[in-house]
Amino acid sequence: MARALDAWWHELGDPDQFVVVDAGAGCGTLARDVLAAEPSCSPALHYVLVERSDSLRAAHADNVALEPARVALGRGPTATSLQELPAGPLTGVVLANELLDNLGFRLLERGAQGWSEVRVGETDGRLVEVLVAASDDLGAEADGLVSDPPDGARVSLQHAARAWLRDALGVLGRGRVVVFDYADTTPAMARRPWRQWLRTFRAHGPGQLARVRAVTADRPQAEFLRAFGIDELAVGARAAWESRAHVGDLEALKHRSRVTEVEALTDPAGLGAFRVLEWVLPVR
Numbered sequence: 001m002a003r004a005l006d007a008w009w010h011e012l013g014d015p016d017q018f019v020v021v022d023a024g025a026g027c028g029t030l031a032r033d034v035l036a037a038e039p040s041c042s043p044a045l046h047y048v049l050v051e052r053s054d055s056l057r058a059a060h061a062d063n064v065a066l067e068p069a070r071v072a073l074g075r076g077p078t079a080t081s082l083q084e085l086p087a088g089p090l091t092g093v094v095l096a097n098e099l100l101d102n103l104g105f106r107l108l109e110r111g112a113q114g115w116s117e118v119r120v121g122e123t124d125g126r127l128v129e130v131l132v133a134a135s136d137d138l139g140a141e142a143d144g145l146v147s148d149p150p151d152g153a154r155v156s157l158q159h160a161a162r163a164w165l166r167d168a169l170g171v172l173g174r175g176r177v178v179v180f181d182y183a184d185t186t187p188a189m190a191r192r193p194w195r196q197w198l199r200t201f202r203a204h205g206p207g208q209l210a211r212v213r214a215v216t217a218d219r220p221q222a223e224f225l226r227a228f229g230i231d232e233l234a235v236g237a238r239a240a241w242e243s244r245a246h247v248g249d250l251e252a253l254k255h256r257s258r259v260t261e262v263e264a265l266t267d268p269a270g271l272g273a274f275r276v277l278e279w280v281l282p283v284r
C-alpha cells in the first residue's frame, strides 16, 4: 500500500499536502504498517484514520502517534483519528478495506408475484425472515438492476454503500477513492444461489456503485498488489528468511511471515480474488 500511495502521490505531481483517509480503519494496523514502510510521500503525508467504533478509535493511539486534525506543509507524516470522514476538498486518497461489507443493505427476493422485500421478524423469541411485498420503488429499482431474474433470486440494494461512495468522492478535489472488498455484479449475484453470498452478509455490487460514478479501474486484489511490486517484496523477504533461518530470531520470523502474508493476499481462491475498485478525480 505504501508503494501504491507513492505512485498516486507522484501521479498528482508530488503535492506538498497529501491526505490519505483510511475509512473504517479498525484499530489502525494499516496506518501503522504504511507509516512504518516510510514511503517517499511521508513529508507530505497526512494520514486520517476514520473509525466509527469508539473502542477501536481508542486503539489508534497505540498503533500510531496521533496529532490534532490539522494539516501543515512539509511536517508529515502526521496521523489523526476521526469519527467521520473529513470535510473536503482534499488532495489525496480515500481508502476503504472491507468497509462496504459492514454497511446495511435492503434485500429483495423474486417470486411468481414479483419482488418481495426480505425483512427480519420474531417468532417465539427467534429472529426469522419475513417476506413482504416490495414497494413499487424498490421493485422498479430491482428490475433496473437485473433483467429476467430466476424465481427465488435475491438482489441486494446497496443504498448505504452508494451514499458512502458519494460522500467519499465529495471529500476529494483531486485524487482517488480505492475500495477493497468482496464484489460482484448484481445480475451475477442474482443468478448465484443466494445462500452462497448472503450467508455471510457479504458481497457488494460494483455495478451499483458504478451508478454513483463510473469506475476508473476494477481488478482483482492479486493483480493490484502485483502492479505495485508485491512479488518483489516476497522475493526479498524469502531471501532474507533463508539467510537468517538458522538464527531463528524475530527478524527472521518477520521475513517468513511476510512470505506467508503475500501468499494469502494473492491467493486466487481467497483474498487475491477480492476486487479493488478505483475512482479517479477529477474525471479524465
Ligand SMILES: C[S@@+](CC[C@H](N)C(=O)[O-])C[C@H]1O[C@@H](n2cnc3c(N)ncnc32)[C@H](O)[C@@H]1O
Pocket (backbone or CB within 6 Å): 023, 024, 025, 026, 027, 050, 051, 052, 053, 056, 083, 084, 096, 097, 098, 099, 102, 103
Ligand atoms: C471489517 S472492518 C475493517 C477494518 C480495517 N479496514 C481492516 O481492514 O482491518 C470494518 C470497520 O469499519 C467500521 N465502520 C463501519 N461503518 C463505518 C462508517 N460508516 N464510518 C467509519 N467506520 C465504519 C467498523 O467499526 C469496522 O471497524
